[in-house]
Amino acid sequence: MTPTSIPAETGIRLTEAERRARSSRNRAIGLALAGLVALFYVVTLAKLGLHLPFKG
Amino acid sequence: MTDIGWRQSEVRISLAEPGDYWRLLKPRVMSLVVFTAFVGMIAAPGPIDPVLGLVSLLAIAVGAGASGALNQWWDADIDAIMTRTRSRPIPAGRVTGAETLTYGLTLSAFSVMTLGLAANWLAAGLLAFTIFFYVVVYSMVLKRRTAQNIVIGGAAGALPPVVAWAAVTGTLAWPPIVLFAIIFVWTPPHFWALALLKSEDYARAGVPMLPVVAGEDATRLQILLYSLLLFPVGLMPWGLGFAGTVHGIAAAVGGAIFVGLAAVVFVRREGAPARKACGRLFGFSILHLFTLFAVLAGERLVAAAF
Numbered sequence: 001m002t003p004t005s006i007p008a009e010t011g012i013r014l015t016e017a018e019r020r021a022r023s024s025r026n027r028a029i030g031l032a033l034a035g036l037v038a039l040f041y042v043v044t045l046a047k048l049g050l051h052l053p054f055k056g
Numbered sequence: 057m058t059d060i061g062w063r064q065s066e067v068r069i070s071l072a073e074p075g076d077y078w079r080l081l082k083p084r085v086m087s088l089v090v091f092t093a094f095v096g097m098i099a100a101p102g103p104i105d106p107v108l109g110l111v112s113l114l115a116i117a118v119g120a121g122a123s124g125a126l127n128q129w130w131d132a133d134i135d136a137i138m139t140r141t142r143s144r145p146i147p148a149g150r151v152t153g154a155e156t157l158t159y160g161l162t163l164s165a166f167s168v169m170t171l172g173l174a175a176n177w178l179a180a181g182l183l184a185f186t187i188f189f190y191v192v193v194y195s196m197v198l199k200r201r202t203a204q205n206i207v208i209g210g211a212a213g214a215l216p217p218v219v220a221w222a223a224v225t226g227t228l229a230w231p232p233i234v235l236f237a238i239i240f241v242w243t244p245p246h247f248w249a250l251a252l253l254k255s256e257d258y259a260r261a262g263v264p265m266l267p268v269v270a271g272e273d274a275t276r277l278q279i280l281l282y283s284l285l286l287f288p289v290g291l292m293p294w295g296l297g298f299a300g301t302v303h304g305i306a307a308a309v310g311g312a313i314f315v316g317l318a319a320v321v322f323v324r325r326e327g328a329p330a331r332k333a334c335g336r337l338f339g340f341s342i343l344h345l346f347t348l349f350a351v352l353a354g355e356r357l358v359a360a361a362f
Contacts (some may be wrong), residue, residue, distance in 0.1 A: 017071060018071060032235075042111070043170075046105045
């Protein structure tokens with residue numbers, strides 16, 4: 001089977017506005033995912049702090 | 057196969073910016089939810105880890121935003137007709153209904169799960185119920201069918217302090233139910249003052265708001281009656297002993313002004329003075345609710361500090 005190829009003249013070419021919008025959406029999704037990782041990290045630390053008191 | 061068969065005209069490339077997705081969350085409504093939930097959290101007895109408290113507030117805010125997005129998905133047709141809402145992302149063509157539905161459902165699930173993990177599952181269940189009530193009961197069932205839409209639907213906007221209280225204590229008690237009652241009774245005169253100003257918009261969109269269905273005079277009477285009811289309800293935190301004298305004074309003074317402004321709305325029924333009276337009541341209603349909750353939080357914070 002021949003690999004799929006998109007001829008340059010028939011492929012989808014984004015306009016500058018479309019490219020800019022997609023790029024800003026990608027950045028926002030990346031930040032949201034990083035935020036979620038940080039969120040669950042701090043929640044885990046806080047829950048451990050509440051439920052597993054250290055005995056000195 | 058060498059040609060995937062797409063043509064530029066058949067493919068929709070989104071022009072949506074992150075700001076459009078932010079607007080789908082109804083940030084102004086979300087800020088009021090965060091504020092009332094924060095007060096519910098401060099008012100609740102018992103400690104909460106500050107990190108878990110902040111995460112719980114964030115989850116409540118995102119849950120409120122998710123219900124706002126789902127509301128815009130369902131109401132896109134009437135939003136396109138009303139001048140107040142026609143520039144929202146869906147009627148403006150920047151985000152599709154399907155994208156909004158996916159976005160709203162995803163955020164709903166994440167906010168409920170996060171609140172359950174950070175606080176407890178009673179709070180998470182209440183948040184899920186709040187989202188369900190706003191989207192299904194208010195938006196899908198009541199809004200286009202009855203003039204009592206915002207009276208019953210107002211319960212969704214009144215629940216955030218209850219959710220926040222449950223997040224701290226893991227239980228329910230009378231104080232959060234009183235906070236719920238204040239917002240619940242405050243909602244009809246607040247929205248009907250706006251509806252009197254925008255009644256043509258609602259009529260054009262076919263939304264049976266009270267001024268459209270029962271007429272402006274009946275609406276003015278209802279505004280006055282609910283304002284009279286709000287006066288004693290606003291005093292309940294002081295009367296039941298979980299708020300101090302400052303709150304009692306603020307509730308009495310603010311409640312009296314509220315009734316006074318509602319009386320002006322009732323009396324002035326024609327032209328610019330009538331519109332001005334509605335605008336003043338609408339503006340003051342926001343200040344009154346803010347004051348009632350801010351004073352309650354202030355009293356708790358001062359008591360904790362000394």
